[in-house]
Amino acid sequence: MSKTEVQQELRRQLSNDSEIYFPFNSEFANYTERWSEAVAPDIAVVVVPATAQDVATTVKFANAVGIPFYVVNRGHGTTISQLNLKHGIEISMRSLANIKIAKDGNSALLGGGVFGDEVIKTLDAKGKVTVTGTCTCVGVLGPALGGGFGRYMGFYGLATDQIISLDVVLADGSLAKVSATSNPDLYWGMRGAGHNFGVVTQVHYKIHDRPTADWYYTIMFFTADKLEEFFDLLNALGNNGKQPKEVVVYALFTMNPQISTAEPVILFSAQYAGTAAAAQPYFAPFMKLGPVLAINDTVPYPDLAEANGNGVNSPVCQPGGSGSLNPVGLKEYNVTTSRAVYNLFKEMVTRHPGLNGSIVQLENYPVQKMKTIDAASTAYPHRSDNVLVFVSLHSYTSVLTEFPYSSLTPIYAPSDILDLIAAKYADQARALFDAGEPHRPLTAYVNYANGKETVEQVYGYEAWRQQKLRALKKKYDPENRFRFYNPIVR
Numbered sequence: 001m002s003k004t005e006v007q008q009e010l011r012r013q014l015s016n017d018s019e020i021y022f023p024f025n026s027e028f029a030n031y032t033e034r035w036s037e038a039v040a041p042d043i044a045v046v047v048v049p050a051t052a053q054d055v056a057t058t059v060k061f062a063n064a065v066g067i068p069f070y071v072v073n074r075g076h077g078t079t080i081s082q083l084n085l086k087h088g089i090e091i092s093m094r095s096l097a098n099i100k101i102a103k104d105g106n107s108a109l110l111g112g113g114v115f116g117d118e119v120i121k122t123l124d125a126k127g128k129v130t131v132t133g134t135c136t137c138v139g140v141l142g143p144a145l146g147g148g149f150g151r152y153m154g155f156y157g158l159a160t161d162q163i164i165s166l167d168v169v170l171a172d173g174s175l176a177k178v179s180a181t182s183n184p185d186l187y188w189g190m191r192g193a194g195h196n197f198g199v200v201t202q203v204h205y206k207i208h209d210r211p212t213a214d215w216y217y218t219i220m221f222f223t224a225d226k227l228e229e230f231f232d233l234l235n236a237l238g239n240n241g242k243q244p245k246e247v248v249v250y251a252l253f254t255m256n257p258q259i260s261t262a263e264p265v266i267l268f269s270a271q272y273a274g275t276a277a278a279a280q281p282y283f284a285p286f287m288k289l290g291p292v293l294a295i296n297d298t299v300p301y302p303d304l305a306e307a308n309g310n311g312v313n314s315p316v317c318q319p320g321g322s323g324s325l326n327p328v329g330l331k332e333y334n335v336t337t338s339r340a341v342y343n344l345f346k347e348m349v350t351r352h353p354g355l356n357g358s359i360v361q362l363e364n365y366p367v368q369k370m371k372t373i374d375a376a377s378t379a380y381p382h383r384s385d386n387v388l389v390f391v392s393l394h395s396y397t398s399v400l401t402e403f404p405y406s407s408l409t410p411i412y413a414p415s416d417i418l419d420l421i422a423a424k425y426a427d428q429a430r431a432l433f434d435a436g437e438p439h440r441p442l443t444a445y446v447n448y449a450n451g452k453e454t455v456e457q458v459y460g461y462e463a464w465r466q467q468k469l470r471a472l473k474k475k476y477d478p479e480n481r482f483r484f485y486n487p488i489v490r
């Protein structure tokens with residue numbers, strides 16, 4: 001079929017408010033830009049559906065003419081499996097961005113194209129909160145379909161645990177309601193392995209009364225001579241999965257030329273749902289350790305991400321670089337292997353300055369609430385992990401832009417050579433973290449997975465999980481049309 005025929009046929013079938021873009025249209029670049037250009041799928045045409053029916057129509061059309069399709073919302077997917085899409089139709093979710101709070105204030109209807117920042121702000125205006133990604137530029141559904149880690153998970157569990165029901169377009173283009181009572185088998189599968197099964201046009205999502213208007217935060221920088229003591233403190237705070245629900249912390253190995261141009265520093269970012277006074281018992285030991293630089297403030301929740309360098313305008317959220325995340329789930333930090341990862345990271349940024357915008361991120365979310373939910377009740381397989389580490393390697397160049405996040409500004413296009421070098425270091429760093437817990441097999445959060453992991457590492461080692469997922473795939477997507485995001489069936 002020629003481009004003109006595709007356009008004419010889609011235009012005839014889709015509603016008037018839907019949009020269609022080809023590479024020669026100026027809007028095409030806007031709809032296909034990605035956080036990591038290195039894993040950009042090959043898109044021939046973008047469809048921006050205006051309704052759920054438009055999504056169904058597009059899927060049916062793609063199937064009829066034998067063109068693969070791929071759903072894109074905010075474009076943060078970092079897996080190499082996206083490269084398997086060749087000459088495909090992008091179904092952009094951006095126009096399906098409704099946010100409607102239910103009358104009882106306990107839930108909201110969210111369009112399949114909403115993202116963190118707009119949901120946080122809309123809910124906050126009504127005194128409500130829910131679980132969305134910590135980086136507020138990411139979509140709500142992308143994270144939630146694979147688990148979803150965010151600041152409120154200590155209170156309410158994972159993003160996926162907020163899903164009451166989903167309006168889904170299945171692989172054959174039919175519409176389905178997915179909930180505990182409607183297609184319950186798929187309801188299980190879509191909460192953890194959801195990218196494999198359908199296009200979510202709308203989710204009915206739990207929301208909650210805002211427990212606090214303001215959050216306290218502090219950002220501290222430590223030099224590497226404090227590393228061992230620092231990890232002991234992190235482990236004590238993590239307390240084997242019993243970190244208080246109000247406490248969200250993450251740490252980074254990162255270059256910060258304001259402190260040192262010779263070696264990476266440890267950035268400690270600690271946030272507390274409440275006042276500075278209430279936060280002190282948890283964060284004072286880190287202050288006592290002697291950071292070289294520290295800031296703190298208390299801000300309304302909607303401003304917290306920007307203040308911490310992970311809001312929509314922060315460098316880390318900007319598209320156009322080249323990056324992969326490379327996750328490992330842990331029980332706690334092995335201090336010896338954490339030092340070894342630091343040394344490896346230092347070697348990498350010293351030998352390859354083009355990679356010095358990279359980070360090793362160590363995420364300590366409060367996990368106790370997600371552990372109260374029966375691990376077998378959803379397809380999210382890693383509820384026993386306490387710590388989420390990822391080795392985020394970018395072919396970015398560090399540019400002094402703003403304090404405290406001085407790097408992460410991409411200034412040149414993705415580089416094949418640097419990407420290869422970065423991948424090698426990522427594998428080594430992951431192996432080191434993994435070796436620190438020799439009694440546990442490697443687990444990889446699907447939304448951070450780089451696409452080279454095994455199905456078991458991503459979706460769980462239990463044979464019953466694998467069987468259940470494969471059976472669901474056979475039932476709901478026998479042609480494996482949803483296969484471009486860390487697929488179950490390869």
Ligand SMILES: Cc1cc2nc3c(=O)[nH]c(=O)nc-3n(C[C@H](O)[C@H](O)[C@H](O)COP(=O)(O)OP(=O)(O)OC[C@H]3O[C@@H](n4cnc5c(N)ncnc54)[C@H](O)[C@@H]3O)c2cc1C
Nearest residue numbers: 071073074075076077112133134135139142149200447485
């Ligand atoms: C800078 C950055 C910050 C991140 N921060 C967090 C974080 O704080 N917490 C966290 O848990 N994860 C985080 N992630 C990982 C994130 O969960 C995934 O990248 C997620 O897939 C992003 O969704 P998206 O809509 O932004 O990206 P996209 O690339 O548009 O989507 C990713 C996948 O989700 C599918 N998808 C998206 N919307 C729908 C839908 N409506 N129906 C069906 N499928 C859909 C797409 O088909 C695709 O397979 C982060 C990643 C990056 C790069």
